[in-house]
Amino acid sequence: MTLPPTRDLPTPATALAIGAHPDDIEFECGATLAKWAAAGTVVHHLVCTDGSKGTWDEHIDQHQLIETRRVEQREAAARLGATGTVHFLDAVDGELTSDLDMRREVARVIRQTTPDVVLGHDPWKRWRLHPDHRHAGFLAVEGIVAARDPFFFPELDLPRHRPEVLLLFESEAPNHVESVTIAHADAKISALLAHESQFETTMVITDDPTNETAAFRDREYDQLRSAAAAAALTPSEFAEAFHRIDDL
Numbered sequence: 001m002t003l004p005p006t007r008d009l010p011t012p013a014t015a016l017a018i019g020a021h022p023d024d025i026e027f028e029c030g031a032t033l034a035k036w037a038a039a040g041t042v043v044h045h046l047v048c049t050d051g052s053k054g055t056w057d058e059h060i061d062q063h064q065l066i067e068t069r070r071v072e073q074r075e076a077a078a079r080l081g082a083t084g085t086v087h088f089l090d091a092v093d094g095e096l097t098s099d100l101d102m103r104r105e106v107a108r109v110i111r112q113t114t115p116d117v118v119l120g121h122d123p124w125k126r127w128r129l130h131p132d133h134r135h136a137g138f139l140a141v142e143g144i145v146a147a148r149d150p151f152f153f154p155e156l157d158l159p160r161h162r163p164e165v166l167l168l169f170e171s172e173a174p175n176h177v178e179s180v181t182i183a184h185a186d187a188k189i190s191a192l193l194a195h196e197s198q199f200e201t202t203m204v205i206t207d208d209p210t211n212e213t214a215a216f217r218d219r220e221y222d223q224l225r226s227a228a229a230a231a232a233l234t235p236s237e238f239a240e241a242f243h244r245i246d247d248l
Contacts, residue, residue: 005231006176006244009165011039012116014084016163018046018106018143020096020121020136021054022073023195023202028169029119030080030188031180031224032240037081038184044084044113045077046106048136053093056201068197076194080187084113096131098138104153106143111158118144122168122243137168144248167242176244177231180224185238189220 015036019025025033025045037043051069052062070088077086087109089102096102110118120140121133128134146152148162167176180188192203193213199205205212224238233239 005174005241007231008177008179009117009167011036012041012164014042014044014113014115015117015119016044016046016084016110016113016115018048018118018120018136018140020048020130020132021093022047022051022069023054023076023192023198024121024133024136025119026076026080026188026191026195027202028121029167029178029240029242030076030191031184031238032119032167032178033082034080034184034187034191035178035180037083038187042084043077043080043082044109044115045073045082045086046089046109047073047086048089048102048139049091049093049096049132050088051093054198054201065197069195072195072197076191079191079194091132094132096135096139098135098142102135102139103142103146104156106139107146107153108156108158110143110147110163111156111161114161115163117165117167118163119167119169119242122171125170125172133170140166140168148248163248164246166245166248168245169240169242171241171243173243174227174230174241176242177227177233177239178242179228179233180238180240182238185221185224189217192216192220 121137123137228237228239
């Protein structure tokens with residue numbers, strides 16, 4: 001029997017969202033983070049790669065692209081209302097691994113930020129094309145285990161920390177939804193539009209920015225409505241869906 005999804009965690013004091021690339025967090029849980037930030041949650045971002053391959057321009061200066069994407073990510077976090085820190089692990093885009101060194105760095109950030117809730121990619125999604133998303137998901141899961149137990153990475157010299165809930169986005173088996181308002185949806189879309197370097201590659205905003213931006217906005221609204229409908233919320237509601245894991 002499939003149980004109805006759970007809905008709306010209590011507002012966490014602190015949340016940490018872990019994404020593979022700049023903009024992944026905004027795409028997958030931006031409205032939820034905007035909702036929590038508006039309610040007083042300290043929202044932190046952890047971006048695992050440098051975003052250096054996020055373009056179709058073969059002649060671009062990749063060093064400049066890395067810096068551009070850092071600036072865009074910080075602006076996107078600000079547009080969500082996030083008051084925490086944006087952390088960058090700076091793995092080369094497309095070459096992220098979920099090895100011990102990267103796990104240590106994720107555990108470090110979890111211990112530093114002490115989140116009640118961690119959000120990350122679902123690493124078990126089938127037929128996933130981009131390896132960075134898979135590895136970032138495993139880093140979120142494995143980083144929590146390392147951060148919570150005292151004999152993992154004692155050289156960090158940081159108190160261990162156990163989050164209360166893990167929410168995995170991009171999941172094929174969602175069991176939790178966070179309902180959001182149109183204001184939270186608009187904050188998400190505004191944050192995504194801060195990633196101007198990604199207009200062509202991920203948002204299909206190129207030749208006709210006014211109309212194509214409106215079309216992008218409509219697509220985002222439709223996705224939020226679909227998540228709400230799948231959870232049997234009312235047709236007028238918006239939501240983001242996750243696979244929720246408790247007892248971490």
